[in-house]
Amino acid sequence: MRIKTERAEKRSYHHGDLASVLVKIGRTMLERDGLRQFSLRALAREAGVSNAAPLHHFRNADELFSACAAQGFRDLSATLEQLSSNQAVDDVCAMADAYLNFAIHNPTVFQLMFDRKALPSPSAEFRTEASRAYNLLADAIRALGQVDEKTFDRRINAIWSLMHGFAVLELADQICRSDGNSASTSSMLNSAVRALATG
Amino acid sequence: MRIKTERAEKRSYHHGDLASVLVKIGRTMLERDGLRQFSLRALAREAGVSNAAPLHHFRNADELFSACAAQGFRDLSATLEQLSSNQAVDDVCAMADAYLNFAIHNPTVFQLMFDRKALPSPSAEFRTEASRAYNLLADAIRALGQVDEKTFDRRINAIWSLMHGFAVLELADQICRSDGNSASTSSMLNSAVRALATG
DNA sequence: GAAAAATCTTGACATTGACAAGATAGGGAT
DNA sequence: ATCCCTATCTTGTCAATGTCAAGATTTTTC
Structure with a gap:
């Protein structure tokens, strides 16, 4: 063929x-x-x-979008995979930074990857690739220390939300800089992740 | 007339x-x-x-979207305004909860409000309403304690990103619950906000 | 080597965005 | 009160799109 x-x-x-x-x-x-x-x-x-x-x-544009989003997760996973070095909190920070960079370089696909409205029924491929990315972050967060599952849930959701929020606000040009010399978005994200990871 | x-x-x-x-x-x-x-x-x-x-x-759909997004910010601001009671961290938590609820009840408009691609050139009305919502959160965060502007920038961006990320992941049905009895999204957001506000 | 399946093309129709030209109504000037 | 000006709304039109049906071409299978 x-x-x-x-x-x-x-x-x-x-x-x-x-x-x-x-x-x-x-x-x-x-x-x-x-x-x-x-x-x-x-x-x-x-x-x-x-x-x-x-x-x-x-069959329609939505199905193509679903495939694009799945490939987006595949790209993201490939990047995250290279950042696992069992350095605990440093790994999580590196992943957060990679996450932000992925969003900056693939803004529309990034939005699509988390748009339940545009992708009403995610394909099997989409779900597979999405959970692979999730598991990479989950492993890095588990390496922070043993905690019960409920605490783990709080942690991963807080850290993932923080990463995701920074990415969206950065794309929307809504990161606030009252002080012109304020840190870069990447640096702000880094210190916030540390605050949540150690707390 | x-x-x-x-x-x-x-x-x-x-x-x-x-x-x-x-x-x-x-x-x-x-x-x-x-x-x-x-x-x-x-x-x-x-x-x-x-x-x-x-x-x-x-003139086109984008202009209507801009007006819808501006009205979304107006609705959000009206809700946030009622939550200012100078109770410091409790105010911020209440705002985070209201933010999450707004997103849940207006998912598409919420997405539009932070979509630089769909709204390439925000109208004056849009910018006004957006900064009004921002200022309400900023005031509540300033009430947490006096800090220099750079620290303030880190704080507000971290807390806003956290709120926003939880909202997006909740809409995408991506809030993780390894333990079936894990806390509600609202409760997870609340404790994460406290961790960032006091840190 | 022929039949079946997969892949691509052509042609068609209803819907949409966008514009031009004309119709109607309200408000102000006199 | 009347007339004109302007804002607002309607009708009609054209190119572009989504979607489907039918036919053409190639690959696979038997």
Whole structure:
């Protein structure tokens, strides 16, 4: 079933790998045009296929979004995975920083990853990738010290919420700086994570 | 210029108060159908006016969204205002709880209020209302104790991010409960706010 | 090698955003 | 009170989109 082994090779009717190409181009378009402006026909044009071709892989735009969000979680997990070094609180801080950076570089997909309204019924792939990212953070937080499950729940939800909130407010340009010399967003996040992790 | 003094009174050509009615109905539709499904023509239909009528008040959907977001901030501010009682950390906790509740009851508008992509150039009204809400939280946080401005910046950004993150994760159904008997989201938020406020 | 399945294209229709031109009503000037 | 000006609303239109059906082409399977 290998049709296209070279990038430059011309496609002949069957594409061979259209689904993943659509996700890739789709993410670029989402970040460029935003969620409301996204159109499947424009995606088909940019991919060089006919207007109805994407429908054979994604029944509607929501299904494509779901695939983009799943790939977003996969990217995030891949980054977080490299940050596990059993350095306890430092690991958690490094993950928080990576989380913030991911959001800054993939703002629309980041929003999609946590939008229950846009993704009403998450695919199995989406749920798998999302929980993989979750487990990486969970492991780092468990390494902070043994606590009962209820305390663990409080901890991870507080730390994850803090990370997520900083990311959203940074994207919204709503991080407050009364003092012009205030710390960077990354630095503020770092000290807040430490406050929650040690508390 | 008063045309419509009674609700039941039939409209005759001129509506008299179409702009604010559009915002009201628009918010309902946004919460019902989501951001991507929203259409100006459907809004016109539900408001009982012609398809082009809304365009005389909002040049496009984004301008309506901006007005909806501004009204969202106005609602939020009105709620926060009633919670200022100079009880220091209790005020901040009460505001955090109100913030979470607002997000739960207005999920799509809440998302819109912090979406720089959907609202590229915020109107003057939007900025005014947003900073009013911000100032209410800022006052409550200043009441926690005198600190220099840089410390204040760290504090308010950490607490606001925490509130915001809990709200988003709650809406995304991503608040983790390893222990089935774990505390409510509201309770987790409360204790995390205290940890940051006293730290 | 032929049938079946998967993938892509073409063509069509209802809906939408956006605009232009015309219709109606309210408010101010006289 | 009357007339004009302006704001507001309607109708009609066009290109673009989502979505589907039917047909064409390639791959896989038997």
